[in-house]
Amino acid sequence: MHFRLRDIRLALIFSSIVHSSQAQCPDYTTYSQTPHDPVSTGPLALPFMRPTPACRTFNSSAVEKVIMDMKSLMKDPDLARLFENTFPNTLDTTVKYFSESENLAFIITGDITAQWLRDTANQFAHYHSLLAVDPKLATLVKAVINNEAxxxxxxxxxxxxxxxxxSGLAPSHNDWADGVKVNPPVSNQTVFECKYEIDSLCGFLKLSGSYYQATKDSSFMNTNWRSAIDQIFRVINEQSQGTFDENFNFISYYNWTGGGGSLSPMVNNGGNGEPKAYTGLVGTHHRPSDDLSIFAFLTPANAMLSVELTKLANVLDSVGDLRNVSQQAKTWSSRISDAIYKTTIVDNIFAYETNGLGSRYVMDDANVPSLLSLPYLGFLNKTHPAYIATRKLLLSRGNPYFAAGKSFNGIGGPHVDPWNPWPMAHISAIFGTDNDQEIMQHLYLITNNTNGLGLIHESQSIYNSTSYTRSWFAWANSYFAEMILDLADRKPGLILKQNKSYKPGQP
Known part of the structure; x- marks a missing residue:
């Protein structure tokens, strides 16, 4: 009994020390807006932007090893510092709650205290190769999947x-959701925001599939997960239908009014969106950027859905479970892919959005999934003629959301404005080419435009190099680090001292 009491006292003292230490940790939203020493030895003198070890929200020895490896291997100390800041950013700053015993984890996006399905999948994408060598990290990802399920x-x-x-954490009040009506209704104690974006469900599938691929652990496929998969197919079936049936009866399963304090305006036609015809594609009310879709069938989101459904079927076949779900996934994946090639390409150019009634919108948005990111998504090869032609158009005035200034250019979107391109689009462009010159141009447009802060921001003005949005945007940091690791494997001679491929998680 005395031994147990002593253990309890020690635990309370340790808990008090940890709580006191965390209480002294600066808010990273503020911390990320000011450069910190030591600076890199390159001409940009980029700051060191990681929190102190005591203030990091999760620690991984495997992640630290990759950072040390890359710092020793990379040619450019500024680029190495950018990788050092971005690669651990998700673990350093966004793990708000993690309980192994509860199998739950709550991951914030950065400066917004909410868990986005889309963001979380992408925030962890660059860690997948480490899950097999870091069981604690794998347990964290498994807990994220269960919470999202x-x-x-x-x-x-x-x-x-x-x-x-x-978690014991209080729900956040979302001013942007005030006055927004959703049908079916939702609880703001569970839901932070209920815009319908099909790529959010793709993100959940992506995280699940990559976890299994890395670990071969199927224990995540619990009752919660199976129920979530059933609901995903419910949405696919509902949102693939046309607006009217053969007798012009109006079909609606979900609507979102917008308005109130929302950043996005009301979805038109009573919250149901623009009319659409059945094509085999799945409609969505909002884009990955949270902005309204003009036409319901968003090509890149459907491309991602097709890819992730194939991966889902492969996982289920490997485990030997849910054969009917696997067949359903294969059928929908093929149907969606066929519909993309049949209904969205005109004159070798993919449309960003269509409606099945002849209307098409040729543009791109910086957020992933995007047309520019189709090779990254795994939908097609970067040498596909339609992708090459579309890419050329997207990176020009032919794309209404392409803009160029003296020191920065690229693709943005209506979420900010047309003259604030997003570094994220340059990352997608790098994944979509094998041309060394193009890769380096895109890479250093990013590297030279962090406003001296050594992190990847949401958007950057083409008029003012010191004007940007979101100093703390974990997804963008993860996507950048993922791209650097891709180059270290695919094009090592461009960024490493030796032209020798580096793959994290390998001896």
Whole structure:
């Protein structure tokens, strides 16, 4: 008994020390807006932007090893510093809650205290090769999947969520959701925001599939997960239907009014969006950028859905479970892919959005999934003629959301404005080419435009190099680091001292 009491006292003292240490940690939103020493030895003198070890929200020895490896291997100390800041950013700053015993984790996007299905999948994408060598990191990802499975099984049309009750964290008030009506209705104690974006469900599938691929652990496929998968197919079936049946009866399963304090205006036609005809594609009310879709069938989101459904079928076949779901996934994947090639390409150019009634919108948005990111998504090869032609158009005035200034250019979107391109689009462009010159141009447009802060921002003005949005945007940091690791493997001679491929997680 005395031994147990002593252990309890020690635990309380340790908990008090940890709580006190965390209480002294600066808010990273503020911390990320000011450069910190030591600076890199390159001409940009980029700052060191990681929190102190005591203030990091999750620690991984495997992640630290990759950072040390890359710092020793990379040619450019400024680029190495950018990798050092971005690669661990998700673990350093966004793990708001993690309980191995509860199998739950709550991951924020950065400066917004909510868990987005889309963001989380991408925030962890560059760690997948490490899951097999870092069991604790794998356990964290598994807990993220389980938490999201609970969200999706209850609210499959929603994309952003509050902390789980087990965390003891209070729900955040979302001013942007005030006055917004959603049908079916949602609880703001669970849901942070309920815009319907099909790529959010793709993100959940992506995280699940990559976890299994890395670990071969199928224990994540619990009751919560199976229920979530059922709900995903419910949404696919509902949102692939046309607006009217053969007798012009109006079909609606979900609507979102917008308005109030929302950043996005009301979805037209009573919250149901523009009319669409059946094509085999799946409609979505909002884009990955949170902006309204003009036409319901968003090509890159459907491309991602097709890819992730194939991966889902492969996982289920490997495990030997849910054969009917696997067949359903294969059928929908093929149907969606066929519809993309049949209904979205005109004169060798992919449309960003279509409606099945002849209307098409040729543009691109910086957020992933995008047309520029089709090779990254795994939908097609970067040498595909339609991708090459579309890419050329997207990176020119032919894309209404392409803009260029003296020191920065690229693709943005209406989420900010047309004259603020996003570094994320340059990352997608690098994944989509094998041309060394193009890769280096895109890479240094990013590297030279962090406003001296050594992090990847949401957007950057073409008029003013010191004007940007979101100093703390974890997804963009992860995507950049993922791209650097891709180059270290695919094009090592461009960024490494020796032209020898580097793959994290390998001896």
């Amino acid at each position: 609970r969200y999706v099984s209850q609210y499959p049309y929603c994309g952003a969520f509050q902390p789980p009750p087990e």
